Amino acid sequence: MLCHCQKPAVITLQHGSLCQLHFLNYFEDKVFKTIKRYQLIEKNDTLCIAASGGKDSLTILYLAQKYLQKNNFNTPLFALAIDEGIKNYRKSTLKDLKQFCKDYSIKLNVIAAKKEFNYTLDQAYPKINKDTKKKPCNICGVWRRYLLNKYARKLNATKVITGHNLDDEAQAIIMNIFKANTDLAAHLGPISGINEHELFVQRVKPLYFCTEKETKLYSLIKKFPVQFIECPYANEGLRSNIRDMLNDFETKYKGTKQGIINSFLALLPLLKLQAKNNANEIKVCQQCQEPAHQNICNTCKIQSLLR
Amino acid sequence: MNITLKQERTNTTHTISFPRKTVKDLLQQLNINSETVIIIRNNTVITEDELLKNDDEIELLSVVSGG
Numbered sequence: 272m273l274c275h276c277q278k279p280a281v282i283t284l285q286h287g288s289l290c291q292l293h294f295l296n297y298f299e300d301k302v303f304k305t306i307k308r309y310q311l312i313e314k315n316d317t318l319c320i321a322a323s324g325g326k327d328s329l330t331i332l333y334l335a336q337k338y339l340q341k342n343n344f345n346t347p348l349f350a351l352a353i354d355e356g357i358k359n360y361r362k363s364t365l366k367d368l369k370q371f372c373k374d375y376s377i378k379l380n381v382i383a384a385k386k387e388f389n390y391t392l393d394q395a396y397p398k399i400n401k402d403t404k405k406k407p408c409n410i411c412g413v414w415r416r417y418l419l420n421k422y423a424r425k426l427n428a429t430k431v432i433t434g435h436n437l438d439d440e441a442q443a444i445i446m447n448i449f450k451a452n453t454d455l456a457a458h459l460g461p462i463s464g465i466n467e468h469e470l471f472v473q474r475v476k477p478l479y480f481c482t483e484k485e486t487k488l489y490s491l492i493k494k495f496p497v498q499f500i501e502c503p504y505a506n507e508g509l510r511s512n513i514r515d516m517l518n519d520f521e522t523k524y525k526g527t528k529q530g531i532i533n534s535f536l537a538l539l540p541l542l543k544l545q546a547k548n549n550a551n552e553i554k555v556c557q558q559c560q561e562p563a564h565q566n567i568c569n570t571c572k573i574q575s576l577l578r
Numbered sequence: 579m580n581i582t583l584k585q586e587r588t589n590t591t592h593t594i595s596f597p598r599k600t601v602k603d604l605l606q607q608l609n610i611n612s613e614t615v616i617i618i619r620n621n622t623v624i625t626e627d628e629l630l631k632n633d634d635e636i637e638l639l640s641v642v643s644g645g
């Protein structure tokens with residue numbers, strides 16, 4: 272297959288094929304348009320990039336920095352990584368991340384779950400699962416959101432930029448539909464959350480319209496140091512089954528994932544309105560003083576299971 | 579024809595016998611969804627419609643993140 276410029280294609284998209292150069296332009300243009308359209312980065316922001324060392328976070332670290340340079344924004348930017356404590360996994364991705372941040376002169380902060388909660392995920396999971404049957408991804412998700420928000424705020428960030436891509440979002444939308452979590456679905460979208468609160472740092476997703484395959488290809492062409500290491504818990508959750516299902520549909524019916532996103536964005540204002548009506552006022556956790564939907568936040572509830 | 583296949587996800591390299599023509603056929607034979615891989619031949623990314631030749635060395639990079 273050839274690109275419209277007659278050079279060999281590196282990817283076939285719904286509406287045609289692109290060579291390496293045109294793909295890079297297409298990808299960057301899409302990310303920068305998303306940032307502008309949803310005002311994900313503004314001149315007066317202080318940006319915290321949630322980074323793991325994977326392809327998505329290295330791509331958004333690079334492109335956020337490029338966006339600032341392109342627009343002559345003097346906006347402070349730093350990376351924040353959470354070390355959940357997963358053996359034979361996180362240390363390797365953090366090593367790549369440290370090197371990347373050094374190469375691009377980005378300040379990196381690493382927060383370890385072990386230091387914060389006295390447990391690594393590997394130590395906490397069997398204890399919590401015994402009583403609650405919670406999956407490791409449930410615990411990891413609660414910990415990561417908590418630590419990202421807490422330390423982004425402490426480091427004076429006005430936005431947390433995450434590397435969530437179109438596949439992540441389509442999977443989350445379908446998971447919420449399967450579980451009838453319409454109020455949780457209202458928290459999705461290019462800008463996360465439904466209510467502003469002084470203790471919450473707004474989370475934004477510039478890769479919202481980029482598929483996982485496009486992001487992998489971009490990181491590969493740019494020669495970012497991304498190695499494939501599988502999280503030992505990666506296949507434990509519902510998400511991996513939804514991911515396989517959506518990939519099957521995408522192969523048979525091109526544009527399925529984009530269709531899910533487009534339909535969802537059309538419904539999102541209504542979902543947010545409904546969720547705002549249903550939502551209780553955001554509270555402050557009685558134990559840790561972090562924001563919570565109930566008197567005790569989910570992180571402290573997990574902590575109580577570890578005592 | 580014979581194809582040497584390197585798979586990132588399983589970290590394996592082996593030679594397989596392949597009776598058909600394109601990358602798409604190869605992925606079908608291996609039961610691999612094209613959404614989940616990027617295909618490399620001689621350090622160059624190729625698309626599914628590419629014709630394969632005897633003794634081609636193909637690398638399949640995993641699209642899905644490790645976590």
